[in-house]
Amino acid sequence: MVDRARRSLLALYLASAVFVTVQQGILGRSNNFTVFRAAATNLLAHRDLYAAHPDQHFDFYKYSPTFALLFAPLAALPFAPALLIWSLLNSLLLWYAVRRLLPDRQATLALALVYLEVLFAMQYTQSNGLVAALLLLAFLALEAGRQLRAALLVGLDACIKVFPLGGVALALFHARRARFALLLAGVGVGLALLPLVVIPPHELIAQYRSWWTIETADASRVNRGDSVMQYLYQWLGADWPHWPVQLAGTLLLLAPLAVQRGRWSDRAFRLRFLCSLLVYLVLFNHQSERASFVIAYTGLALWYAASEPDRVRTAISLAGVAALVLQDVEILPWSAHNALGYYRVKGIPCLVAWIVMQAELLGWRRWSPRSYGPEVGQAYVPPPEPLASR
DSSP states (O other), X not given: OHHHHHHHHHHHHHHHHHHHHIIIIISSOOHHHHHHHHHHHHHHTTOOTTSOOTTTOSSOOOSOHHHHHHTHHHHHSOHXXXXXXXXXXXXXHHHHHHHHHSOHHHHHHHHHHHHHHHHHHHHHTOSHHHHHHHXXXXXXXXXXXXXXXXXXXXXXXXXXXXXXXXXXXXGGGSSOHHHHHHHHHHHHHHHHHGGGGTSOHHHHHHHHHHHHHHHHHHTSTTOOTTXXXXXXXXXXXXXXXXXXXXXXXXXXXHHHHXXXXXXXXXXXXXXXXXXXHHHHHHHTOXXXXXXXXXXXXXXXXXXXXHBOOOHHHHHHHHHHHHHHHHHHSOOSOHHHHHHHHHTTGGGHHHHHHHHHHHHHHTTSSOOOBOOOOOOSSOSOOOOSSOSTTO
């Protein structure tokens, strides 16, 4: 039964990637994907990546120069085949990471819960499925003691979007933290300088200056995204700078690591922290948007699938599925659909889930791992020794 469900879900993920390719690459022309392809072309043509290019697309490129270089192979291919590869990368790499992370039944449940969000993320043709997958793979690399691999994965993730650098917190559970920090610094410098293979140093410096300018403008108080800062503004009228709220959220995220240090060697505790981190990275990101929530919903799905079900977790998970369907699937009148989007309804179950996750991590609320009994062929193989004691 589990094998049949897993195969059916895999077929659904594959078919969805094909569907999105037809929808966004043949019947239409995805602007987001056009931005990525144009960035690679502009880098090779020695143009400012972060300037307006209305002849190419109607938005601004906001990722790193390194991501533009790495996207060059997809820019060289015809649009539809390149989009198919991109969609498969964003969906199947996440599929693979979840399958590696959890036993068969739990992974199948998590992949079923997050499927709609993966589909919506593919339709936006952005990179959020890939961002989530790389964070999961970095966690797995650290669990296996592969620090260089983990540093490379976090570094690559940060080349796509800056906020995955929060994955550094996952290394706190493991020994030789200073070594990981040095590896990450080395990898970061190497990746940051990678565009030097196609452009001279003064051009790369100019690209980073332009990137800093556009990111600084996006960090303004006006741009709150689909974040906690937006909820505080809408619910309480709190027009605060972002950094105090983000600092408070970061302290709350890390509080269980200080309070529950004796549980660092418990893989279940580390897994719950990973789930909390995935949700946190979206909720406290002032640039978060609807397409970003595949990252948060991955955390929510993993948390539910790995936990013994109770009324609270089940209610939150059902509310999350209902919220994303109502906000992202046009099944309601347009006025109601707009209202759900305006109030960022999809993020509310994530916020509630994050609060409950933190309560569980702090030991204020009972949590126990889901148990299905022994399984044949499960993907996850636990590390051979406790990591915190090495």
